[in-house]
Amino acid sequence: MKIKEKLQLIKEGKISAEQNIKNFLDEIDKNDKKGKKINAILQLNNNALLEAKEVDSKIKNGKAGRLAGLAIAVKANINVKGFIINCASRTLENYKAGYDATVIKKIKQEDGIIIGITNMDEFACGSSGETSAFGPCKNPASLNRIPGGSSSGSAAAVAAGFCDLALGSDTGGSIRNPASHCGVVGVKPTYGSVSRYGLIDLSMSLEQIGCFSKEIDGAELLFEIIKGKDEKDATSVIFPEKKEYTFEKRKLKLGVPKIKADEKILELIKDKVKEISNKEKWKTEEIKLKYIDLGVQTYYPINYVEFFSSTRRYDGRKYGKKIEESCGDEVLRRILGGKEIAQAEYAGKYYRKALQAKRLIEKEFDSALKKFDCLILPTVPKLPHKLGEKISVEDMYNYDSLTVLANLSGVPALSLPVGKIQGIPIGMQIICGKFQEKRMFYIAKKFETLQNL
Ligand code: GLN
Secondary structure, eight states: OOHHHHHHHHHTTSSOHHHHHHHHHHHHHHHTSSTTOOOOEEEEOTTHHHHHHHHHHHHHTTOOOTTTTOEEEEETTBOOTTSBOOTTOGGGTTOBOSSOOHHHHHHHHTTOEEEEEEOOSGGGOOSSSOOOTTOOOOOTTSTTBOOOSSSHHHHHHHHTTSOSEEEEEESSSTTHHHHHHHTSEEEEOOTTSBOOTTBOOSSTTTOEEEEEESSHHHHHHHHHHHBSOOTTOTTOOOOOOOSOOOTTTSOOEEEEEOOOOOHHHHHHHHHHHHHHHHHHOOEEEEEOOTTGGGHHHHHHHHHHHHHHHHHTTOBSSSSSSBHHHHOOHHHHHHHHHHHHHHSHHHHTTTHHHHHHHHHHHHHHHHHHHHHSSEEEEESSSSOOOBTTOOOOHHHHHHTTTTTHHHHHHTOOEEEEEEEEETTEEEEEEEEOOTTOHHHHHHHHHHHHTTTTO
16 A cells, blocks of 8 residues: 555554554564564554554544654664664674654654664664674665665565665665665655764764655655754754745756666666656766766775774763673774774875765765755666675675665665566665755656556
């Protein structure tokens, strides 16, 4: 059932919030730890049914919010009061959140029900969902493959039918990458448009909280609710709402950058672009971007240094355990690497160079996005590997080559399922200019009509 239909039925009292939550709890019970053993949920909300009953009485009184009765799953790096927010790490294994992140407050105000906390790569370091200290998560759309990461559990929970919507965080692709592999929609908003207060950061200058849904409508609804300036997050800004939009009235222009990716994936995206431009009479143009291949080399030094700095608080005194003594290999690699890069003799060589390259990429994207209504590219350049298959660190980092670009530029991007190759879902990325989320959702919905969702 589509999300808008469900909201309507809940509002009319034809489905109760309690029934909706119960259906998801049954599904989780059947397939998360048993059955298909997806392992998407780290902790369930034991009060979910009670909360749903309260929402039902609000609905009866005509006082319910815009998310009334919907089940929302939350990545284990976003604080939800009373839950263990461990970032899927032994380091924070017993850390219980004492407050709600701003996004959670907003969801609760609109009567969304938090159904559980989701699995992820440890401290959001990863692209496969395999670095969790609590076991990897499976891809519900292709059970022997990785679901992608780092928001593996949130993407898998939506794909497996464990919730209506989910929250994740995206530093270099962690929402879009698992959305692509699991066949759901994933949105990384413009940097600054959503409060990061209460998010346990991987890399603060690149990261945004965003949403997962089966359809664009659901992701758009959740984004509308979580966006906005928050005085508790100095990097958040007032979202500029434009009253008059012209893009709905004119033929759009799509830019298709030349990039390196699996031939079959490129072909599929090309077909979709052709289909939409025939249907809508939109123009498309292949373009060459000079710095587009520099994403991974630019992203990782910044990520390492910022992550190293944010992990200094995990010294075993205030929160949890000493991180170096309790974390997994990938987290340790970043801490040690980040420390090296941060040392003075290297600073000019790697970190500042990376910041310079970041500015070049951002400028190039800003100017391309003035010429085009959006840029279209695959979300991930290759198919997800089999669970348990060993791949090199370089190959793991290369999963991110096409997603990090939006984080480095601060622009919004989403991943939309556009088909399958060998039975595995493939996502297409739509990137728009800063604060052009409305346009991005509009374009995505047009593509969605090609899918018969
Ligand atoms: N895969 C990327 C990394 O490991 C992205 C992570 C993320 O977006 N949180 O850094």
